[in-house]
Amino acid sequence: MKKLHFLTQSRVCCFIAFYIGVLLNLPIFLRRFHQLHADAALSTGIEVLAAFALVLFTTLLASLAGRLLFRILTTLLVVFSVAASYYMIFFNVTIGYGIVAAAMATDSLDLSRESVGWHFSTWLVLVSLLPVLMLWLAPMPEAALRRRNGWAFLRRSGVMMAAGLCCWVPLKVMGDHQDEQDRINNRMMASYGGVVAGSYSPSNWLSGMGLLAYSSWSEAEDNRNLFDPAEHFTYTPPKDVNDLYIVFVIGESARRDHMGIYGYDRDNTPNLDKEKNLAALQGYSCDTATKLSLRCMFVREGGASESPERTLKEMNVFSVLKKQGFSSELFSMQSEAWFYNKTMADYYALRETIQSEKRNVGKPIDDMALVSELRDSIDRHPDGKHLVILHTKGSHYLYTERYPRAWARYQPECLGIDDQCSTQEMVNSYDNSLLYTDHVLKSVFDQLRNRNAIVFYASDHGESISENMHFHGTPRNIAPMAQRTIPIMVWASDKFLQKPDHAAAFAQLKKLQRAKTPVFHEKLFDSILGCAGFTSPDGGINELRNWCHVSS
Structure with a gap:
């Protein structure tokens, strides 16, 4: 275990962000690059940065909850993202509210072999293995240090906010640029940020789960009477x-x-x-x-x-x-x-x-x-x-x-x-x-x-x-x-x-x-x-x- 002491909690967060935000989405980045007609290189580069920054922000936020909860939440983030990537990469499925709602509402015993078979299971285990092992085997000494050192907490919070800005600002700039092009070319495109969020993991399934939770709550609340x-x-x-x-x-x-x-x-x-x-x-x-x-x-x-x-x-x-x-x-x-x-x-x-x-x-x-x-x-x-x-x-x-x-x-x-x-x-x-x-x-x-x-x-x-x-x-x-x-x-x-x-x-x-x-x-x-x-x-x-x- 001593050999793993270099794996601080912040470094684990960076690795998870790169693994989920970049590596798992790599085929989607390439697909988007070839599909975009204008500013393809710039757009793809910004989307890579935004995907990395989003996962980094999410994992750093989870790290503030303590080491055990961080490990549990981040493990779920990894496993769900790997599962989503299987269908995104091999079946070109667009993950959104509908897919999430269908998955959450369907008994896994009733899912067809074409949806969940040994190919999917093998992918889920093998692709999740490295980040999950790192999460649970690395001692991550920063978790203990944070309780004794307020500066460490503030530093991590600052990095988290910077990651959030690195995700939001480029998408906002590209969205404003698209809006300007829409005015010039007399067209209306879907929200740039919304399309990006729907294209990549984990933002697609996270937003889908958020909408599903809201839908379930609002339906129960609104339909009650x-x-x-x-x-x-x-x-x-x-x-x-x-x-x-x-x-x-x-x-x-x-x-x-x-x-x-x-x-x-x-x-x-x-x-x-x-x-x-x-x-x-x-x-x-x-x-x-x-x-x-x-x-x-x-x-x-x-x-x-x-x-x-x-x-x-x-x-x-x-x-x-x-x-x-x-x-x-x-x-x-x-x-x-x-x-x-x-x-x-x-x-x-x-x-x-x-x-x-x-x-x-x-x-x-x-x-x-x-x-x-x-x-x-x-x-x-x-x-x-x-x-x-x-x-x-x-x-x-x-x-x-x-x-x-x-x-x-x-x-x-x-x-x-x-x-x-x-x-x-x-x-x-x-x-x-x-x-x-x-x-x-x-x-x-x-x-x-x-x-x-x-x-x-x-x-x-x-x-x-x-x-x-x-x-x-x-x-x-x-x-x-x-x-x-x-x-x-x-x-x-x-x-x-x-x-x-x-x-x-x-x-x-x-x-x-x-x-x-x-x-x-x-x-x-x-x-x-x-x-x-x-x-x-x-x-x-x-x-x-x-x-x-x-x-x-």
């Missing part, structure tokens, strides 16, 4: 429920009076115009801001309060479907985690996690990435009885960041946040964003044409546009109609409509479309269940609020 329709009513599924797919696409800031399919004088919905199984309804939002609308648009009548903050009183329709045996996944280009938790989805991925995937590295935030996630989700659930929720970036300002140049049909555009843009330039950019939404929705339908599927689309709210101005969120009792006038659409596959009951229900939707009957967010709960074929003998679905109700 919420009325749960699934526990108070009986829901009878349709006969074809076992192979049924339900997809809900949440739009952003879309106005139906700016969409060709609703009679707008610009043909910016050429794909939707051709869809024979599509009902385009005259929608009105329940509120004028994303957070507020997400509270009131998926619950029963009275399920959210009429107060300005829209306090929730009930669980939403997605949680009801979950309790009817549906598997569910959610993919988002936004970050309303509080809402995603309440859907009770088996898995969800936010834009930083999605943009960390190999196919999306270096690309701007783009709603078409959600289509790829939808395709993969369907492939993972080939038998059906599956729900997918897609939360788009849609037509959120800056509008020109929402579509590739190939969709810049209407000119001139409003190209920059700081530009002095005329009303027409703002409208041109806005209409282009809706042209791209048309493309995204058509692509969503394409994934489901040969399946038993129904797709719902509703924007969260509208948008006011005027000379160099864009806004929503006006208190709903005084908001202009532009902020409440939204598209609500329902699409069904041919296979879905082969069933007479479904065909009759869909005919009701087309009847509403022809009559231009107003429909409201507040009726989505009953209509999603009703249009999918669910019934409730004891009032769980209010048929007067079900757009697909067929009178007997």
